[in-house]
Amino acid sequence: MAQHMNLTLKVWRQKNDKTKGQFVTIQAKDIADDMSFLEMLDVVNEDLTRLGEDPIYFDHDCREGICGMCSLVINGRPHGPKYGITTCQLHMRSFHDGQTIVIEPWRAAAFPVLKDLAVDRTSFDRIQQAGGYVNINTGGVPDANTIPIPKRIADEAFEAATCIGCGACVAACKNASAMLFVSAKISQFALLPQGQTERYERAQAMVDQMDAEGFGNCTNTGACEAECPKGIKLSNIARMNREYFTAKFFREEDVHTHN
Amino acid sequence: MSNSKPVLSSSLGRKLIMSLTGIFLCTFLIVHLIGNLQLFKNDEGYAFNNYAYFMTHFTPIKVVSYLLYASIVIHAVYALVLSIRNKAARPVNYAQFDGKANSTWNSRNMGILGTVLLVFIATHMQNFWWKYHNDQVPYIEYQTDLATGNTTSRVLEASEFNDYQVTVDNDVETVKARDLYKQVDFAFQNPLVVGFYVLAMAALAFHLIHGFKSAFQTIGVSHKKYVPIIEFIGVWGFGVIIPIGFALMPLYFYFIK
Structure with missing residues (x-):
């Protein structure tokens, strides 16, 4: 049998990105401990809707930890009190009856609040568009293993590629830096033969776009790595720095502009 | 370029x-x-x-x-x-920010x-x-007997000091220094x-x-x-x-x- 609990939620309510937001206290009653955090919010929203009030706006999509939409800072930590999971994978058994839970959106200039807890993360898309791609010829599916890649390298590229672009790294960083995200997106191609064509152009273009979006500067605290639901490693940031400085000092090439 | x-x-x-x-x-x-x-x-x-x-x-x-x-x-x-x-x-800062959960205080x-x-x-x-x-x-003056290696020192008045100086005279090294x-x-x-x-x-x-x-x-x-x-x-x-x-x-x- 599931245990049931009553909780006090302090939820950030904000009409849109033009207005100032504030915390609103909402009671969550009779919450089962085997609900996910998002299901708890669903229950609260049902109640709010029945009362004729505006439900709490929050992002969610797959609810299985792969889409990276559920961007909540819960009691001061992105995705709540556990490590290595997204908010949808967080269960109410991580909380206790009578607890007060503070729920805030990702806070970064580059992630403007759309409404309540939902933020606009299209700055990440623009960084990706600046260089997070490979140019390949379309046509038939190539045979597997036509390009030999050592397993160790393939694994490392794959680990970088598991980044779901959720933005928890930015949310956790005291400087609101996006370097873990950008470095993962640079690394997944820099490591592989298919990514060599645009390698140095990519590093410059993506770092430029990251700066233009107004993300902060990494101070190597490691908070991003600790809070990343996919365990993206700090060594990716070192690799991004290597790629960028190599490009700048030794391999400077024109960066393609998209006008 | x-x-x-x-x-x-x-x-x-x-x-x-x-x-x-x-x-x-x-x-x-x-x-x-x-x-x-x-x-x-x-x-x-x-x-x-x-x-x-x-x-x-x-x-x-x-x-x-x-x-x-x-x-x-x-x-x-x-x-x-x-x-x-x-x-x-x-x-906009977080109302609650649990930094110690993911990073060290000094960092x-x-x-x-x-x-x-x-x-x-x-x-x-x-x-x-x-x-x-x-x-x-x-200012200070050191006198070292180069034969025995013994050093004695005495305080110099400002009037006795021009610049840092090392002189050797009669097997005695004299150093005037700040x-x-x-x-x-x-x-x-x-x-x-x-x-x-x-x-x-x-x-x-x-x-x-x-x-x-x-x-x-x-x-x-x-x-x-x-x-x-x-x-x-x-x-x-x-x-x-x-x-x-x-x-x-x-x-x-x-x-x-």
Whole structure:
């Protein structure tokens, strides 16, 4: 049998990105401990809707930890009190009856609040568009293993590629830096033969776009790595720095502009 | 030619400046500590005062010292620029922010630790560098019998002192020098000065435990074998041995000398 609990939620309510937001206290009653955090919010929203009030706006999509939409800072930590999971994978058994839970959106200039807890993360898309791609010829599916890649390298590229672009790294960083995200997106191609064509152009273009979006500067605290639901490693940031400085000092090439 | 942003106006370029000036300042600490170990010699400051003259008058050292002053200023100015930008990157703060769950206290407070160190450097240079360069330290004369190696010293009046001088006459070496050693002894009789110096060295320890390895991460070093070595040096060398070595100097003069 599931245990049931009553909780006090302090939820950030904000009409849109033009207005100032504030915390609103909402009671969550009779919450089962085997609900996910998002299901708890669903229950609260049902109640709010029945009362004729505006439900709490929050992002969610797959609810299985792969889409990276559920961007909540819960009691001061992105995705709540556990490590290595997204908010949808967080269960109410991580909380206790009578607890007060503070729920805030990702806070970064580059992630403007759309409404309540939902933020606009299209700055990440623009960084990706600046260089997070490979140019390949379309046509038939190539045979597997036509390009030999050592397993160790393939694994490392794959680990970088598991980044779901959720933005928890930015949310956790005291400087609101996006370097873990950008470095993962640079690394997944820099490591592989298919990514060599645009390698140095990519590093410059993506770092430029990251700066233009107004993300902060990494101070190597490691908070991003600790809070990343996919365990993206700090060594990716070192690799991004290597790629960028190599490009700048030794391999400077024109960066393609998209006008 | 590239139409991407110049490296020094990028986030990574600014971080590189922090990293390189930081590492340079770390190397200075090693030299400074080894040189200052002569304060522990019980020789009325003979070795230390000769060393002080050498460090302020040997041209290559002077060149490096100006690089050093520039590095301190650049490191502090870039830290300020980056901090302002980081603040702007998060215009609305979290009501609740559980930093200790994912990072160390010192890594999140490098700015505070650095500010303590900047105040310390200003105090430290006023106490010794400024006084030494502006004739506000006492003078001393050492006479060493070169046959026996015995050294005697006497305080010189300002009127008896022109410049640093080494003369040998009748197997007796006479050295006239500015007595920075006595100034050190004098400054470290003040418990407030001693307390502040020890506190600043604690700040130095925490600053470098994060800063040293962080500098290498910024340059892009990630290596299975070398990163653990860098981390070891950062913690035990720059986080323990060097700050304790420096902190022992005021404590030695206050409690033992």
